Amino acid sequence: MPASLRPGLERRLRREISGEVLFDRFSRGRYATDASHYQMTPLGVVVPRTMDEAAAALAAAREEGVPVTARGGGTSQCGQTINEGLIIDGSKHLTRILTFDVEERRCVVEPGIVLDELNRCLKPHGLWFPVDISTASRATIGGMAGNNSCGGRSLRYGTMRDNVIAIDAILPDGSSMHFGDVKAGQAQSVPEQMAIDPVVRATGNSTSSHASLIAKLLAIGKREADEVAARFPRVQRRVGGYNLDALMPNMPSHNLAHLLVGSEGTLAYFTAVELKLWPVLGKRALGACHFGSFHEAMDAAQHLVTLEPIAVELVDATMLALAREIAMFRPILDRFVKGEPEALLLVEFAESEAVNAQRLKELHALMGDLGFGWDRERRKWGGVIDVIDPRLQAAIADLRTSGLNIMMSMKTEGKPVSFIEDCAVPLPELAEYTSRLTEIFERHGTRGTWYAHASEGCLHVRPILNLKLEQDVRTMRAIAEEAFALVRDFKGSHSGEHGDGILRSEFHEMMFGQRLGRAFAQVKDAFDPKDLMNPGKIVRAPHFDDRALLRYSPAYHAEAFAPVLDWSDYPGGAGGLLGAAEMCNNNGACRKLAGGAMCPSYRATRDEQHVTRGRANVLRLALSGQLGRDALASDDMAESLKLCVSCKACRRECPTGVDMARMKIEVQAARVKTRGLSIFDRLVGPLPHYAPLAARLAWLLNLRDRLPGAATVSQALAGLAAERALPAWRSDIFSEGAAAVGADGGREVVLFCDTFNRYFERENIDAALAICEAGGYRVHLPKSADRARRPLCCGRTYLSTGQVDKARAEMRRCLEAFAPFISRGVPIIGLEPSCLLTFRDEAPALVGGMVAKSIATNAMLLEEYLIAERDAGRLSLDLVPAAGRALLHTHCHQKAFGIDDTVAAALRLIPGLELEVVDSSCCGMAGSFGYRAETISVSKAMGELSLLPAVRAADAATVIVADGTSCRHQIADLAGRRAVHVARVLANHLAAKAKVGDLVSRNKLDGVNPGPP
């Protein structure tokens, strides 16, 4: 990646803009891709704080002759959000709702607001913006308008174009203009109507130039009316080219905003978008139509839409099979899938309950009329299963996404590639179209899975190709040309949802004809004669298979790099690490701002640098030599990963399974190798080594938080945040006396006593022992077999500081000690999620071999074990009822492994306990992260996102439960409440407390204190 810069432009932007001005290689690399397979490195990036700053950036670029590309969430699939000029990212700051009229059901928003955020604000008023695209959690209204996006319910609500009332925009000449509805015959007065109180005052806000622009546009519309009528596909899903049909003569009015919708940033920069709002959807009913033949299903779609559903979504047999492989989805499939269908069409109604019921009845009748029956032969086998329960409806939606995610997460060089994925054809042609497209795939030796919007004739399908190979790039062109010709013959749209960008624009002349191709160019030139707005998109586009523009260009290669962990599950260079980084396809799910836990650092900063995607991108670029020498160990790379708290949320929630926490270990190890350890890391890493001595010198070490000024000195010398109290050392640590405790002959378990609970909160270990003893278990407490006699440790602190060899040594000690138990199938249970789950997650990648693999399946948290025992009918714990309430925060690693519900289930073993679970992401402490002076402010911000407000809102009698040591510290430090481990809550309710009375009273378990620490 060349380090070509425009110092003049950069200096000017820095002078005039208080938002971020990013011209460094890493930042430019982060903005070089969107969710397409293209890569274009921009000159620089601006993240304006205000619309005035956006205008200033546009002005600076214009005066320097540098083209500009507007960017929202960067989730475009066709390359429309990348270019070589200046990128203006509005998604961080330009996010306000400017006006909101509940009565009129309208609002005006800045372009950077994310759809889900907008809908969260509208919901209390019973309204929503219904263009419900799959990327609603991160796509912005500006980007949606730019692409003319379409949601799953477009059958009822139409596309963006149908829901945008007006757009205020800055034109390429710097003037600002209001684009809205203009009555026919008022074209002469249009400029006054459209003159707005400029959001920005740039160069010449000339009404005469606006008048001339409008006149030119209407003239193009008038001239091309017949051609538009003849060549524009008559399907709702036509988002390709410019919307010339908005300029047709003989219309009662022209809404010129509709010409801007779908213009992909090539005509003007949107500063405000006025939207039409709708009442929220009421109760829904789903009819799952089963088909024994895919072709028959496609043919049926045209008939099913006559019942006026809000959506008809396809799930094919491959997707069903993928979902069936996931244990949690099998029972859901059992509830609504009958037999072995080749395809399901999920027909959704959203009327009143009575009407929904009536429509379902009609659906059954219609399927019968079409000749389908459960007793018919394969081709006509089928029928309807009603799904009324909203929870099942939600589970089905979840299942569809997960099946798709599995498809997207293939760890092979060949990947499902999106290039013909949103062609749309008229519904009567759907069956024939899908059959012939399947033949095209087969002819080219590939295949695809079909899904999505059957009701609009817009089915998603991605052939599997390896775009690193020239042969596969050629196959991509061949399939595209044949598929688009097919679509044209069916009078369909080659660009039916995702827009044009680099991917589709080349084909506009083929699809719309040369004459309309020229008309598109005239529209562009009327707005932007100097080609300064997102050039090369929609008109004058490069070849879509120009390999120089691909993310994997012919020059793409893996740098020599030997990873410290095992990445052999992935293909490609750097021992598979490059393949792991390439798993990020930039879909942007990690940019969601609510729900789930990914990605806490992004939620706190809203910076592309601090989101999983931004990190994966720079890792890919570094490992493929595009960021210069030693980029992996560089300061820029360290900075890119600095705020990653290794919460592992991405491992679970990223649709393609990008595991940044594990990749961060590689980066830290590379840095330690070339730069050595910081003083902070020298203190944190060897904690398990010096802890025995520290416990003996507890009084001395704890002076850091008692002697005035000592904390400040520790910050200056070692980077330990002065405002944080450190966990207090104590001399009464836990140490194993006997090799095993509990009933002889009881079911055996091994209790792994981690470093944190052993040295800082032994009460948790004591409580776990009390529970196991009360349950009649035999608990083994193995010791290290080596000469050191030092307690066992999983090596977490070494891993988190990039000292992988030392972590490996710790892991080997554990495996040696546990091996005899593992070979007998004795479960290893533990208390601290981040430690115990190291056995499940990193152990195989660290040490390999059978024992590591077995421990990965044998290790479980105490609460998981208890719930597994309960489910097997073996748990016998006599717990006294509770009268109170508990508030539960689960550790990120519990969430990442999908076992957070077992903590809640374990607490629910206590009769009468009222339980609330905080919908939280990472607590922000994340091991040593919250203790670092350089990251403490982000640590606090993460905690404040949801956890700390929920804790503060809980009344003093509520018991706060958190299994993570760090989580408990964060809660104590910032919310002034003492949180406790689930083991202590359970132990506190043991009816047989008297029998384990010594233990309990010694540790004051009765006094699990909900008040301040």
Ligand SMILES: Cc1cc2nc3c(=O)[nH]c(=O)nc-3n(C[C@H](O)[C@H](O)[C@H](O)COP(=O)(O)OP(=O)(O)OC[C@H]3O[C@@H](n4cnc5c(N)ncnc54)[C@H](O)[C@@H]3O)c2cc1C
């Ligand atoms: C997994 C996945 C699923 C998807 N599902 C759907 C779907 O269901 N329906 C659908 O329609 N699309 C879908 N898309 C495509 C994409 O998410 C949408 O097009 C989305 O609306 C883009 O929003 P964004 O904020 O990411 O825009 P970006 O990608 O950032 O930008 C989109 C275009 O708008 C322009 N733009 C952005 N801001 C402005 C501005 N202020 N002024 C002028 N132009 C601007 C940009 O230059 C660009 O050309 C999907 C994509 C992925 C990866």
Ligand code: SF4
């Ligand atoms: S990291 Fe995962 S969620 Fe984020 S953009 Fe990449 S693939 Fe999508």
Ligand code: SF4
């Ligand atoms: S591990 Fe957590 S903080 Fe790091 S990238 Fe993944 S989700 Fe973000």
